[in-house]
Amino acid sequence: MFANVEWGKSKQRSLRQSVPWMVLLGALSLMLAAAGVGHAQETPNRAGIIVIFDDGRQETACVEFTEDSLPGDQLLDRT
Incomplete structure (x- = not known):
């Protein structure tokens, strides 16, 4: 009976020690994802003609442009 109590306490201690690491890992993941999105928006698209x-x-x-796509007539206008 006491062995189960000790095992439960050690499992709880292990979980308490890993929670800060999981929070840190989650925060780091969000920061990296946000940095990737920001970088993708700054890079202009290009089309050759x-x-x-x-x-x-x-x-x-x-021709460099910031839109997702550019119709052919607008591409010609920008050359």
């Missing part, structure tokens, strides 16, 4: 004219000339451009 090649225009071939009737006379055979070619012009290329790389």
